[in-house]
Amino acid sequence: MSTVNKPLIIGVSGGSGSGKTTIAQRLIKELPDESIALLQMDSYYKKLDLPYEERKLQNFDHPLSFDTDLLVADLKKLRAFQSIEVPIYDFVDSNRTNKTRHQEPAEVIVLEGILTLYEKQLRDLMDIRVFVDTDDDIRLIRRIKRDVEERGYTLSKVFDQYLDHVRPMYQQFIEPTKRFANLIIPEGGSNDVAIDLLTSKIKYLIHQKWQVKQKRD
């Protein structure tokens, strides 16, 4: 399939709390005239057949905690302009629900998540690869706030999980994927220049595709 006949796929990676979701949402806001679908890798955590007490102790920062096969298959469907059923994940229950949400295909797909640049199969589907690079202390502060306020975790649970899983997995698997990025964005969602550059590049690529299509038709 030629690049003209497929959507633009943007991968946004970075550590937990780096600002990936904020960047993805800003892109959607800055491109009001484009059809954009946001896909979050968090939706693709594997279903765990374990009691709650064991589930919540799992390592959710390891590549094997994701159903990458399903994510790759869904991304390929979106790339072929087919709709998908995205699994719905419950962070409070620490498990995938039996529910899904319908996702229509779009001209631009933004895939956001801690390990989006880890799997070659995913990287190969992307037109632009972004790594959001935010200092560890800032990411930890944001994470404490979010997990306590939104996910009902205790401070002790947040600290244990950070030291046991989040920090070592970031160092082992997530941070090394920076070298696969075309664009590294320091300070995440508040980096207006980086957002402007990214938005302009996306608009340029869409325009280019449109021009090739016009010439061909």
Ligand SMILES: Nc1ncnc2c1ncn2[C@@H]1O[C@H](COP(=O)(O)OP(=O)(O)O)[C@@H](O)[C@H]1O
């Ligand atoms: N530049 C920023 N300044 C202040 N707070 C921010 C900034 N970027 C993100 N946040 C906040 O930090 C938290 C984590 O950001 P989010 O975009 O969800 O990160 P991620 O998706 O990488 O985990 C959110 O509460 C968000 O509002």
Ligand SMILES: Nc1ccn([C@@H]2O[C@H](COP(=O)(O)O)[C@@H](O)[C@H]2O)c(=O)n1
């Ligand atoms: N049951 C779960 C599943 C995941 N996490 C944490 O979520 C982080 C990834 O999401 P971000 O939006 O922060 O990028 C990841 O670091 C997991 O530790 C969790 O705490 N519980």
